[in-house]
Amino acid sequence: MGVVGRIADALRGWTVWPMLWKEFIQLRRDRLTFAMMTGLPAAQLILFGYAIQLDVRNLPTVVLDESQSVESRALISTLANTDNFRIVASIHSRTEARAWIERGDARVALVIPPDYERRIRRGETGTAQLLIDAADPQSSSAALSGAQLAAQARGAALLQERLQLRPPVDIRVRPWYNPSQKSSTFIVPGIVGVLLTITMTLITSTAVVRERERGTLEQLIVTPIGRTSLILGKLIPFVLVGYIQMTVVLALGRLFFRVPVEGSLVLLYSLSLVFIIASLGIGMLISTIARTQGQAMQLSFFFLLPNILLSGYLFPRAAMPLPAQYLGTLLPLTYYLDILRGVLLKGIGIQYLWREFLTLSVFAAVLITISVRRFSKTLD
């Protein structure tokens, strides 16, 4: 009999209900798990939502303006307007600039030489210098692009002024789906996926291993309860836990980060089921490998790491080397992130997400089948 047939039998018969009843009582009494269900999502959301800023803004910048002219002040304000820089001080020497950067009080120093305005007025190129603390490539590239942007803007404005021309080319960028280009809009939907991954695998794996450690699994095995009922009884309550978590994160995300909900929540919740089941399957699989709760926890965290790095949660997968991209295709979270961002940010429907849905369904079916098979009703 197939897994689906066995599941139907367990639900139709009486065997799964006592298990469910027991699990819900235990869940209600287990304060730690309850805290994990609600507190953890909130803490993670606030932490990740505010702390993870992939877009580098407000780099502390000091300015050495030796030109002290209209043009130099225009350049400084153009630079400040890009939002990549935050002018923290005016300084008076290059030594001072070096000291600010070395202390870490400034990441960028703008040096405008005394002849800056003069050269522009003479029709030459006014040259300014930008010193960057490039130890962190992300902030240095933000500084670079900000500087280029400012130079171009300033240059174009001066050319227009000088030649009385309109710019021949103009690209108008319109950032769809996340118009204000905030990281949190991108990150918060991802947190739903990451949190579900961690709690689903962790709760499931430790819950099963705990029964083994305490000897209640041995007791259950000698009862007539079937393997499928036993596993279903353990998993179904956690599906509910998953949905509660998801709702908490989405509600808080909306409240604190104004994460949009463009698409259908019904669709999102329906598609989430296969992801939750796949994650529970992984937890189940871990529980058939781990002998102690400690081992189960370690394995769960071990599984979490590639999920955070390779799924596209923080870094776009397209930018990763090919092997990393292939590894990413093995993670359910990769597909779930597409679903989350697709529904929440783009408001797209099932016609664009059925591939992700099918892949996750295959993951769920395979993982549950393997873990039910491996979950032997004997102790040897």
Next chain:
Amino acid sequence: MTRRAESGAVPYEWAVRTEKLRKTYGVLVAVESLDLQIKRGEVFGLLGPNGSGKTTTIRMLCGLVTPTSGHADVVGVDVVQSPEAVRRRIGYMSQRYGLYDDLTVEENLRFYSAVYGLVGRDREARLKAHMDTLGLVSRARQLAGGLSGGWKQRLALACATAHQPDLLFLDEPTAGVDPAARRLFWQTIYELAARGTTVLVTTHYMDEAERCQRLAFLSRGHLIAVGTPNDVVTQFGAASVEDVFVRLQEQDEAEKLAWG
């Protein structure tokens, strides 16, 4: 109970009958060629030093562990072929009791009896009567985790017997329990036996061994003596069951030293 009537259809003579039952873990032989017959309604004791194969034997008979070779009929059913049919009709109480610490006494009992298919109209009355018999009513709402050893043991026995099994396995049920609780426990065992339940018990306490109708001694996986407590004592030319036990244990230690 309705379920028992359905499943207990096969008539059987022996509660347990094994032939050349064997279990090995790699090179380690846990049980070797065990031939064991336990009559219906008997209180049967399985004795032997630690590591003699008692627990492995019980686990094979419950279908918890698959025998390497040999044959075992439990309540007239081949336990290797159809473990599920056997499981409905046996009760098992392990050394660790298998209770849920975060459920109350009543909830533990309710859960295990439901798992055995005890549902419907007469369940409530039966559970109440069962708790009453075992003196658990006053503790019904207490969490199992907060019970003392004696109470835990009594609750574990209640959970293992709520479905009125034909055969009850007790694996060192009285380890770490005070004498008063032990006496009460044995009283219950005799009551169960009087109602026709076969009981297979392993123990370290010699006074308990002497309470059994028949005994079997295991030593390093081998069955070395079977019979009434008196038979066994005579067979070994010993003064008491305890004497037999101590001699066996010393013999075991000597062999262990000789063989490494």
